Structure formats: C-alpha cells, structure tokens
Amino acid sequence: MNEMYAEWLVKRKSPAYTMLIKIAMGILCVIAFFLSMSPVFGIFGVIILLAAVAATYFVFRNSEVEFEYLYVTNTLSIDRIYGRSKRKKAWEGSMEGIQIVAPTGSTEARDHETKNMKVLDFSSHVPGAKTYTLISQSGAETTKIIFEPNEKLLQCMRMTAPRKVVKEV
Numbered sequence: 001m002n003e004m005y006a007e008w009l010v011k012r013k014s015p016a017y018t019m020l021i022k023i024a025m026g027i028l029c030v031i032a033f034f035l036s037m038s039p040v041f042g043i044f045g046v047i048i049l050l051a052a053v054a055a056t057y058f059v060f061r062n063s064e065v066e067f068e069y070l071y072v073t074n075t076l077s078i079d080r081i082y083g084r085s086k087r088k089k090a091w092e093g094s095m096e097g098i099q100i101v102a103p104t105g106s107t108e109a110r111d112h113e114t115k116n117m118k119v120l121d122f123s124s125h126v127p128g129a130k131t132y133t134l135i136s137q138s139g140a141e142t143t144k145i146i147f148e149p150n151e152k153l154l155q156c157m158r159m160t161a162p163r164k165v166v167k168e169v
Contacts, residue, residue, distance in 0.1 A: 003073050004160060006153040009081075012065040013125045022063065025056040061086070067122045069149055071156050076134075078122050078147065091120060091145060095161045099135040101154070102166035104146060109133040109166075117142040124148055130168065 032052035036045035061083035067090070068079045077092040102109040112135040123131045123146050132154075134145040149157075158165040 004071065004156040005073075006069075006071045006150075006156045008069045008148075008150045008153050010067045010069070010122075010124045010148050012067065012123075014063060018063050021059060025052075025059050028052050029056050067124075067147070069122075069147060069153055071153050074160055076157070078145070080122075090122060091143075093136045093138070095157065095164065097136050097138055098161070098164055099137055100164055100166065101132055101134045101149075101157060103168045104131040104133045106133075106166065106168075109135065113144060114142055117144050119144045120146070122147045 029049075029052045032045075032049040035041050036049040038045055041048070064083050066081040066084070068081060068087075070077045070079070074095045075092065076095075076098070078090045080088045080090045082088070100108055100112050117135075118141065120143060123129065129148055131146050131148050134147065136143045136145065154165060154167075158167075
C-alpha cells in the first residue's frame, strides 16, 4: 500500500483591530456586571450580563484562527481551527480537480486565473511568507486558493501530479 501523507498547521496573524475588540468586550462585560447588580434593571440586567458574557466568549474563541493542510493519497483538505478547539472543514479537493499549484504571483498561476473565480485565502497573512496559489475546477466553478504549504506537502503533491505542481524558483 503506497499511501502519501503530509500535514501542516499555519496560524493566521490576527488583525490589529482584534485587540481593540477584545478590550471593548471586556469593558462591556464589566459594565453589564454593574448593570446586573443595580436594582433598577432587575432581571433585565442579568439578561444583559449573560448576553455580554456569551458575546465575549465567541469573540475570544473565534479571534484565533489556524489552518491545517492535510494531504492523504491524492486528496488535499484544508480545515479551519478556531480557538485551538473547534475544527471546521474549509475546503477539500482531489488532484484530478486541481489544475495547478504554483507560487503566488508566478506566471504559471496567473495563466490559469479567470475573472469570475472564487478566491479563498487560507494563508497566515504574515509579511514575507511563501504562499502558493492552487487553482481548482469543480464542475463549472473555478476556485483560487491561497495557502502556505511546507516542503513535505509540496513534495507529496509533486509525486502524485508532477506537471501540476510548480517549484519556486
């Protein structure tokens, strides 16, 4: 049994405004706590507190995003991981549906781009990171995926479909 396997985890850089949102949510929780203690608001204050705590929980949990690239025998799957606990499948495709995997901005990748293609970005957004563009065809829909594979992942893809994977020069 000749099975190819590679996985790689990339953490997305949080935008600058994320810290401001976290601080604002913390302040909102403190204000909601004091409102819930006030006899003027009564049960309505407790409801506001519970809503503020729930919103803060979701903001903190979903602000940290990681992407896991998993290549197993001719199939690439990309999962989003929120808060290091919740996993959600973001994209999956086989090498038959993939047209090309090339460094982002290369002529090979630009040659396969079309105007009305769907663009999915699964990269870390770290300046200077080596990103690759994957163009996939599924029926009539063409998808452009930007991701950051490691060398082992690229090697497995290259061994499966050498003409579809372009090396970085």
